[in-house]
Each structure stands twice: as C-alpha cells, then as structure tokens.
Amino acid sequence: MPAYSVLAASSDPAILDMAKAALTEENLSAILCGDGAEALESAQTVKDRPPLRLLVLEACLPKSDGFEVIRALSENPELKTVPCLMLLDPKQSPAARKSSVRLGADDYLQKPFEMNELRAKIHSMTKHFRAHAAPHPVTALPGHPELESQVLARINRGEAFELVCFDINHFRPFNDHYGTEKGDEVIRMTVQLIRNVLKTAGAAADEVALSHIDGDDFVILAPAGKGDKIRAGLKEKFQSEVQKFYSKEEIRKGFIFQKDREDKDQIFPLMRLSTAVLSAAKEKFSHYGQLVAEMNEALHQAKVGSSDV
Template identity: 30%
Template sequence: MTKILIADDDTEIQELLNFTLENEGYNVVICSDGEEAERRAYAEKPDLIVLDVMMPKMTGYEVCEKLREDPRTALTPIIMLTSLSQTKDKITGIKLGADEYLNKPFEPFELAARIEGLLKRVKAEISANPVTNLSGSTQIEMEIKKLLSAGKNFSLFYIDIDNFKPFNEKYGFDAGDVFLKKFAEVLRNIVSVSREKFFLGHLTADDFVIVTVNEDIEAIANNILHAFNTLPVLQYDENTIQKGYMLSIDKEGKEIKAPLMTASIGIAQVSSGNLKHFLQVIEKAKDLCRDAKNTGGNKYIFG
C-alpha cells in the first residue's frame, strides 16, 4: 500500500487528510512538528511527503532541505502546504526541492488528486534503479557534472560486487534482487551517519557509486567492506559456505568453481582540475576498481 507522510501541526487538517487519504486507499502517517517529520521520513520510508511550511521545532522549508540532502529521501516527492501567499515563499520551497505547492485553505480532494498525479509522474520520470530505488545513471552524471563545474574537490567510489553473476545463476534473480536491496540499505546506513554530503547511486546490476566531499575516504571504504562481509554468509546455503565456492559455467561453457561474493572499490579523487569530464571520473574509478578486483576482492584502491 502506498504510504503518505503528512506533517502539519493543525489537528483539524490532520484528521481531515487522514480520513480523505485513507478512503483513497493510502496508508497515512501523521506528524505534528518538523523534527518528527524528518525523523519519521527516514524511519517510515514514505512514497510521498506532505509538509506544512509553518510548523513547530523545524519549518517545512528546513525539513525539505534536510530530506533532499539525505540519500534515503533525496528522490521522495514532496508537496508543501502554506498559508503564505507571496510568490517568493513558493520559490523558496521549489528551490529547496519541493515538487508541488498548495495554498491553504484547500479542498482535501484537490490534494488527493495532486498526490495521485505526482506519484504517477514521478514513477514515469524517475531514472532510479527499479530494484534498489537508488539514483540511476542520469542523476549520477548530473551530480558529477555539478561538482566539476563548481570546481569542488570530491571522490567517486565505484563499488563492484564480485561473483554476483554465479550467485544469481545458482539462487535465482529474486534472491539476487534481495541481496542488492540489502547491500543498498547497507550503503544508505553508512552514508547517513556522516555530516558530510553524500550522493548514492546504482549504475548497473552489481555496480554502485558514492560521490562525496568527505576526505576520510579510507574509513568509508573500510566501513563498506566490513559491512559487506556480513551479507553473503546470510545468503548462501550451508554446503556452499563450507566449500567456499559455487559451481558455475564460464563464457566458453566450461564448469568452473566460482568464489563467493566479495566487493571491490575504486576511488577516483578529483582535485585542482585534474579531471575535467564526468566520463574521465567514472573511467578512472572503474580502472581502480578493476585493479582492486585483480588483487582478489574485498579491497579498495584510490588515486
């Protein structure tokens, strides 16, 4: 069931929207202040968020800005409610990442129609990976280009899951998707604890990227590898774990012993204009990732 988070300190509006949206078939989560809205947005993972601008503890503008900076909620559609009629107030919300604006007073069924339309539009337009719901190639390219044009120093982590294909072949695509979702959640948790801004993306089936201005890249890489190492053991059957390999078929049709999954990370460091184009950044990180993979996996290399 589609989940909608409503954040408004007016109890009458809470009750009205809860009644209206539940009758429309939505699962509704109600919050009364900005701090609760931010906290529950991360915990509840709603499909859409409705924010009142004027709330206690944190304004809707502040909540919107924080949600857009966090990879867990960066792509979640947001509708803002306001009694402020100035054009500049609407522009503020839009600049901070709100998708739509609705002035108070409003008809509850108009909001329901806006929600339905926005959900359909986002589903059609979003280029996020359909398995993990992380940003896809289009957003990754935009993020790298934005940092390059601003002359920022940053690092691109290119993370490849080694021997994922044999796992998929042995246990099936559903099990593979479950593993990818779990690894994506691991990455979200790692980047969410930092005060620095992170951008998290999913390029192909088993390739993920992190873009960050955080300079402590080795600590981040070690956290990823440590967390990854706890995942495969939970996915394999006991016999495969004991053997330490899976039987698979190579490109020539020969049966081979494929090792269990590991992770390889290549980290491209961008500074002082050493890389000019986003493709140069991606290719450098991929090359470093290949070098890490060739050392046996569960390694990272930066440069």
C-alpha cells in the same frame, strides 16, 4: 533547475524564441546562441549549466556554420556523442538533406516549420537519455545521468569530493545459481548497508549522492576525506551480511558450483566487494567521460589485484 540542457543556435531570433519555448515545455535548460562561434564556445563551457544533451543548429550560421560546429565538437571526447538536430534552409535540395546526416547531423528539420514540429523532434531525440535517467527498477536509485549532474554541480561550486566506487564480485554466478529474486535481495541488502554505513561515517544526507550505475555497480559521491572510512565500513559489513545468502556447506568450502554455457560445472568464489576511492577535482580531469574511465580502471585494478585502490 532542469537536469539537462540543450544548445540551440540560429541567426533568427524568432527561431530562438521558438526553441526556448519548446525546451521549457520539455523541462530542459536552453542555451541560446546567435552564431556558430558562440555555439562552439558555449557548448564547451561546463560551468553554471546542466549536462548538454542535444544540439539544435541552423545549417547556415554566421561565423561558423552548423556542420563546422559539429566537426569541431567531434574532437571533444565529452561532446562528440551529443546528438544534433540540423535546421536546414528551405532552398536546400533533398540531396542536401540526406548529406546533412552524412556530415554529422542525427536528424534535420527544414525551415519553415511549426512550433509543434520542433517540439516533437526535440522530444524524440531526448527520449534516449530520459530513459537512462529513470531510477533503477530494483533499487529506485538514479544512474549515470544524475551522477554526472551531481559531479558537475560540485565542480562548479569549487567543492572537493571523493567517489567511492564498488561492485559485487561473483554476483552473476550467484544470480544464475539462486535466481534473480535472490539476486535482487542481495542488491537491496547492499543498498541498505550503504545507507547504514554512510550514517556511521558521519556523512550528512545533503553531502552524499548514491548512484546505481549498472547491475551490481554503485558509486557514492562523498565529501573529501570520508571515502576510505565509507569503503572500510562497507566491506566489513558486506562480508558479514552476504554469508546469509549461502548454505553452511558453501560457506565452509568458500565457493559454489554453477554450470557454464557448455553445461559444465564451474567453481565460483563467494561474493565480495571490489572497491576504489577516487579524489575528484576539476584539475584532475577535463570531462565526465574521463572520470568514468578512471572509475572503471580503478575498479578493474581492484578486481585483479590483491588490494583496493
């Protein structure tokens, strides 16, 4: 099954057939709609589809035109950033083409058009999220797009699950002080610790998903009830293993010196983990963006507070 979906809406069956063929060639799931009302409803239906990554809308749709669909979706926090390719009527003037971008379209294609023109536009407009979907260069782990797919899949199946979120505090000063090669070693060590802890926690490989969502930020999608055990095991192992990256004197003092941007020595504590466990269920959040915001807030509270959340 494709990892992402594209919604195409047109009153012309030939255009829908063309869109479906183009999306299939790009390995994207096609959501096909015949009018604006159907497009609006389908775009906001999460169940049984991969994450929506592009809208292809005919400007002159029946029931609700393409621009009305864009305006309505702009009120949805999860969908307001989804780009739109607007299919314009052949009679529309150059001024109308420019205004289509001003009214919310990210690009346009004027009818009539050839299959290769539509495919080229779709390919160009989906390059951005495809690049972000690439594995992390250091860990080869997937990032946010794959995590979103995994989260939505579990919601659609009605599964209860938890997100174990963590990052490495004071990683950047260490990376600046010792260099990126040593920093990459810390990241790879952390990933290996995660895998070992998951085995110890009794989490089967098909029950968990590990994502590397930023430089030193990770998220584990785990079965309900296993999050706290995973977190506790990981924190204990990390505190032991990370000391191997410091000198005996730095371990004794509990900090390192690193120059700031003004070339002044600053004291930075040794690396440690900030962690948070979130119980995720469909009734607790309305869209993936809200879940990400909750993860970020939970990690922030763990960093500034004295205990995990």
